[in-house]
Amino acid sequence: MNDSPPVALTSDAAVPKGAHAVVTGAGRGIGTAIAEQLVRDGFAVTLLGRSRGPLDALAEVLGPPASVCVCDVTDSAAVTRAFAALPTVHVLVNNAGQAESAPVSRTTDALWQQMLAVNLTGTFHCTRAVIDGMRAVRWGRVVNIASTAAQRGYPYVAAYAAAKHGVIGFTRSLALEVATAGITVNAVCPGFTDTDMLTRSVDNIVQKTGRTPEQARAQLAALNPQQRFIAPAEVASAVSWLCSAGAASVTGQIVSVSGGEVM
Template sequence: MEKRTALITGGGSGIGLTIARAFALAGVTPVLAGRSKARLEAAAANIEGAAFVPLDVTCEESVQHAFSHLTTAGYEPDILVNNAGAAATASFERTDIATWQAMLDVNLTGAFLCARAALPTMKKRGFGRVVTIASTAGLKGYAYTAAYAAAKHGVIGMTRSLALELAGTGVTANTVCPGFTDTDIVQSSIQNIVEKTGRSEKEALEALTKHNPEKRLIAPEEVADTVLWLAGERASAINGQAVAVACGEIM
């Protein structure tokens, strides 16, 4: 994997930052992308050889500008990790149209825009990997997450369709579907449960992990290792798959 370049959206923190570190250790040049230039700059400074590019995945113009910059700077990605995402919770009837659209924009349309921008160079080179971080919510759904689950189901369907078009090109497209992972987003969800229900943090955590046979959060490193495998040369036969990283949770 040496001499490859990986673009990781949402790379300034959480799972994305952990993935970037894993790539760097494998000899891949990680390019961190996200909306906060300051956060990206600080994160990249702590990863040897890393670069960064400001990017709003929900804006087509921003995606086009970022990829143009990467081409000029010599950082066209061989590997794209669509990690940027957000999760909003509400009952179905209390989910307003703004929340619904926001979940589709960042989790689904963002992955579409970035993949579309990355594919021409990948196909020309005869090698490429598009790995999108989905969720177990994209495989089964959970209560109070209709908009998020719909977006994650959508990105899995998009990836499966894309994989069929890419067959024989040397480019693959797959999704990784983690269960609840130990990130700031999940910690915020725990605090939200505590504030809204009066449960303790322990009880809130138990509620989130009740479907996990091991009754624990997934470690970001476990997600990163799966992405690293899918991005490798020897994963060329893995295409159009939704790989669950969920301790055996039944989908």
């Protein structure tokens, strides 16, 4: 039995009092679950997204710890303006994303650029807007929501997978860049998660293969060794931990929330 006293966290590991988090793509799915969890964790949370309606509805449920910011993360100038109007950001969760499928031979330039813009460039825009502020207070958490598509790839989503692979590269590089500044940078990679995005994937399989919705869902769930879909709250729990004082030494990591699909 080890009777040694617990090791104290370093003083700069503690979450700052009144810490402020921004969650992009907060109006639905994983983003909503993350925002809800961070409010429970005691953060003031800015809900950021393109559509005000879902953000306002969520803010009403969450109460005063939550506020709304309408912004398109693909618009560099809009992101700069939006973040300049916010208080210091201690936690940034880059969750805004979009997935569209097509064989490479039918992937248009527009589709390719859209997948990069939303999933990768938007992550860059928002992170660039907050990183100097985190440096100034010498505390920060950047959590990028990627995908198992960034770890293993899937057919017919080459543009999406390429963008999410880029998110992982960005995560690892930035983690090293700010390692001595009290800032951690990590990525969370959910497997197929029970959200609107999953519903669209199922609809796409049904349309293109003639399978029933039940068969399509079973096909996707079978990729998870646990034979199930991930719940948004499970992704939110991983984000919560990465934003905690106890994860101060965890940086540059790619956390797969996928039931063992990626090891």
